[in-house]
Amino acid sequence: MDIPTKRPLGRPIQQQDSISTSDLILHSASVLFMEKGFENVSMNQVADHSGVTKATVYYYFPTKTDLFVASIVGVLTRVNERIEHILQGPGSFQERLLKISVNYLKVPQIHMDDMFGKIKQHLSEEQQNQLIHQEDALYQTLCKGFEEAARQHEIVCSDPNLAAHIFVSMLRIGERQYTGRTKLFETTEEAAESIISFLWRGIHN
Amino acid sequence: MDIPTKRPLGRPIQQQDSISTSDLILHSASVLFMEKGFENVSMNQVADHSGVTKATVYYYFPTKTDLFVASIVGVLTRVNERIEHILQGPGSFQERLLKISVNYLKVPQIHMDDMFGKIKQHLSEEQQNQLIHQEDALYQTLCKGFEEAARQHEIVCSDPNLAAHIFVSMLRIGERQYTGRTKLFETTEEAAESIISFLWRGIHN
Amino acid sequence: MDIPTKRPLGRPIQQQDSISTSDLILHSASVLFMEKGFENVSMNQVADHSGVTKATVYYYFPTKTDLFVASIVGVLTRVNERIEHILQGPGSFQERLLKISVNYLKVPQIHMDDMFGKIKQHLSEEQQNQLIHQEDALYQTLCKGFEEAARQHEIVCSDPNLAAHIFVSMLRIGERQYTGRTKLFETTEEAAESIISFLWRGIHN
Amino acid sequence: MDIPTKRPLGRPIQQQDSISTSDLILHSASVLFMEKGFENVSMNQVADHSGVTKATVYYYFPTKTDLFVASIVGVLTRVNERIEHILQGPGSFQERLLKISVNYLKVPQIHMDDMFGKIKQHLSEEQQNQLIHQEDALYQTLCKGFEEAARQHEIVCSDPNLAAHIFVSMLRIGERQYTGRTKLFETTEEAAESIISFLWRGIHN
DNA sequence: AATGAATGAGTGTTCATTCAT
DNA sequence: AATGAATGAACACTCATTCAT
Known part of the structure; x- marks a missing residue:
């Protein structure tokens, strides 16, 4: 049984030179969306791929389409x-x-x-x-x-x-x-x- | 309230010179798939568009992908x-x-x-x-x-x-x-x- | 493509010393029911296993439970x-x-x-x-x-x-x-x- | 008409000293499974019996068999x-x-x-x-x-x-x-x- | 006697989203 | 900032059953 490295609640201590959570999500999202297309990527997959929870994804991007647009615009x-x-x-x-x-x-x-x-x-x-x-x-x-x-x-x-x-x-x-x-x-x-x-x-x- | 012309259960009375149900479904499917793409078309939509029930669609096409392939090959x-x-x-x-x-x-x-x-x-x-x-x-x-x-x-x-x-x-x-x-x-x-x-x-x- | 040996419509010529369709179904049913249990056997499976169509099964046994009871009683x-x-x-x-x-x-x-x-x-x-x-x-x-x-x-x-x-x-x-x-x-x-x-x-x- | 006490969306207000939802589900599941057997219990029934939605059941137990195993092991x-x-x-x-x-x-x-x-x-x-x-x-x-x-x-x-x-x-x-x-x-x-x-x-x- | 075509009601499962913490 | 818990709506698919032929 491998214990999933659970983040503690609350704001994490900002690592120097570590990319922001929102960029992390954005990156995962663009990779996944480009590989599989909009409909074949779930918010759960994005969350898993980013190493955060689904709720965190929603914290930064209010809807799936918002995330999609943001990630594609970035690319x-x-x-x-x-x-x-x-x-x-x-x-x-x-x-x-x-x-x-x-x-x-x-x-x-x-x-x-x-x-x-x-x-x-x-x-x-x-x-x-x-x-x-x-x-x-x-x-x-x-x-x-x-x-x-x-x-x-x-x-x-x-x-x-x-x-x-x-x-x-x-x-x-x-x-x-x-x-x-x-x-x-x-x-x-x-x-x-x-x-x-x-x-x-x-x-x- | 418009009553949807519900077919009765069981085999329907054979209509002369009307296109076969399977072709009907195939046609609906190709229209929908080409318009919206595979993932955005549900079997329910195909059924509704064809005027049959989902179960009927499955009677002719065992899976959604089968229906998709058949309809695209047709086109x-x-x-x-x-x-x-x-x-x-x-x-x-x-x-x-x-x-x-x-x-x-x-x-x-x-x-x-x-x-x-x-x-x-x-x-x-x-x-x-x-x-x-x-x-x-x-x-x-x-x-x-x-x-x-x-x-x-x-x-x-x-x-x-x-x-x-x-x-x-x-x-x-x-x-x-x-x-x-x-x-x-x-x-x-x-x-x-x-x-x-x-x-x-x-x-x- | 193997053509499934479709029986012609209508009553088949009764083969001498061939078991009746109803017994055939009963036999398939008891084998399947005993192996998998009532819920895990579908009428379709019984039909396939018997080499007849589902409708034929229903011709002899009005419901699934009737078939079940008949087959178990037989055993x-x-x-x-x-x-x-x-x-x-x-x-x-x-x-x-x-x-x-x-x-x-x-x-x-x-x-x-x-x-x-x-x-x-x-x-x-x-x-x-x-x-x-x-x-x-x-x-x-x-x-x-x-x-x-x-x-x-x-x-x-x-x-x-x-x-x-x-x-x-x-x-x-x-x-x-x-x-x-x-x-x-x-x-x-x-x-x-x-x-x-x-x-x-x-x-x- | 009895209004079923519908829970609101989202995380519910934390009730003190009430059994956990997962235990609740587990309990319902074991009662139902033992009474009716695996196949005759639907996830919907488990959900209804537990007073939660089906999706909640799936939140805790990824598949029906997982739920079954967990509940039987518990018993x-x-x-x-x-x-x-x-x-x-x-x-x-x-x-x-x-x-x-x-x-x-x-x-x-x-x-x-x-x-x-x-x-x-x-x-x-x-x-x-x-x-x-x-x-x-x-x-x-x-x-x-x-x-x-x-x-x-x-x-x-x-x-x-x-x-x-x-x-x-x-x-x-x-x-x-x-x-x-x-x-x-x-x-x-x-x-x-x-x-x-x-x-x-x-x-x- | 036997079938092909169709159905209604379900099944297990997924998903985007919400909200108290 | 980030999360865990819960939901409603949908989805692909199955099944017992019905009925005209």
Whole structure:
């Protein structure tokens, strides 16, 4: 019988340089939500994964959807920052896009739009807006990247916003693991390269 | 108070030329599953939507996942037939692809791959295979279309399989309704055209 | 896909020397009920085990309890006949009792009285009486055996009815398989002998 | 219409010196399980009988079988203590055995072995072991009683373990209420005396 | 004689949420 | 700040039974 390390009641002594309980929960939540999706994660699971009790989770996040929104917004924010950083870095546009692709593909199931369609029903308008806003920010970052690249004549692109969306959409196929017999790509890197290469050329003759 | 037309117990009087109960359920199920996703549809909802009792649903489909698989396989099969039919029809490849896009986009949330990632956990290996097989069939149909078009020199395409996947991936952005301020497209047709046009050219200079 | 050998509708051609459907069901039922107990056997299981449909089971037995009573009465009747036959056979009383014990112990879980306590709640008075009557018959058969043996001075026994009940009760310990570390008996025969021997020292003169 | 005193949501106001909810449930459960048997008691019934909701029952006992095991182990433990206490008390062995019998017979359907056969299928190995262990403890207590009595020359008994089992087995007939016309005993006390008397003639010297 | 289709009432279990401490 | 105890509503699934064929 292993005694579960029960926290004493009351406010715990704040450990120096230990992350706050709320961040702890947020982190657990985003991991779980991204892995399993909204409906397949229970507040109990979040609590267990965080090492706190369910009531504590509720202390910080009044509802499950609040927790969901907060955790996804957090992830999107970090991804956005990462993309921005890469875009402002060195290299040709194609090289930077490749870097983004690889990074993006390594975040499991970040493709929020998939979720949104089905999860919308659970969210308040306010909560939807929060998510949409954050997602938009991400697309705008990419959009600006395409715009700048067009201005520099690195690419030809009449609708950079569309390009941004199509780019993200295409990335998704890099995740396909379950494709029956013929695996599409061997590695994340290969996937990224193929996709970028396709994006560049299209199928015209 | 509206009295719900309750069926009596026991076997109902055989109605001539009315669709079978099992097809009725299957239809309700596919509508609901595609609209809300696996977890957000309860067997009770399917039953209500079909106008039968939950027990009747279970009479035909032993588990929820069985119902899910059966209904999705049905949808995929019909979509596949439709695509095949369009591909074998008249018009340039681009025109036919456009037709497919419009059709495809009108089926709400047919994008199974999104689901799979999260739903996998609920399915037996056998059930996963069924779904994968059906999805593969669809991609193969498209793949053949790209191959043939390449042979006819309508397009240039070194990897028709990849092209098929990318095509489907791109279609997905046609569904984006919730994109905050700037709606991407006004109509399904416009979406289809923009996407096809992008697919054709890519972003190269 | 194996096609289940579906019987055609309507009355089947009566096979010569094939047992009647009703007996078939009765047999399956008694096997299942004795193995798992009343509550753990569903009408569906009985139907499957019999190779007929549930509706057919209901055609012969209007309710589950009716089927239960009929099947148990059948078993008890056969056991009673068997005991009577042994008692009227050759050998000393002790030898015949031993034979009964071994036979009895090989019928799994014939100890109806255990069941009765819990199953009573499901049975109508009439059904309870049927079972009780059949059980009584069994005890009376044994009782007469003890009486006769006392008259023949093979045993000393002031209350043969009590002796009969105690005898059956004792037999029950022969079934104990799950007794933790120390198994009580190695074989059915050993169990029967030990029990009879114990019983004897209680009824000898 | 009697308004059922509904508890409000959330943690209830701490009542001083009132038994814990978990004990309350345990008590209800053991009463019900012993009266009706495992399968005929629903979690809803346990909840109603305890005056809590089903969810509360699940708060303390994760599954029905867990509740069952916990409640039976509790009963067996208490019975064991009671027997031990009587055996260590004053009086001849026969007198003490009589006391045990009367006590034992007043606990309805404590005869676990009956249950086990049928209930096994629902229990995990671990759970079965718990039950078996507790039952064994009880038989060992009795066994030691028989051993000690033999050492004191109060009885003659070559196999005290067998004697313990047979003793318990015999007690069972004291419960027979449903024996058709001829009731075996009028009172519990009479039953106990008859059984002990019968047992004695089997172990006297 | 035997069946296929349907049902109503339950079962065990989970979950998001609430509240006194 | 954090918790333990409790709830109401739902969920997937089962079962004995009914009835037109």
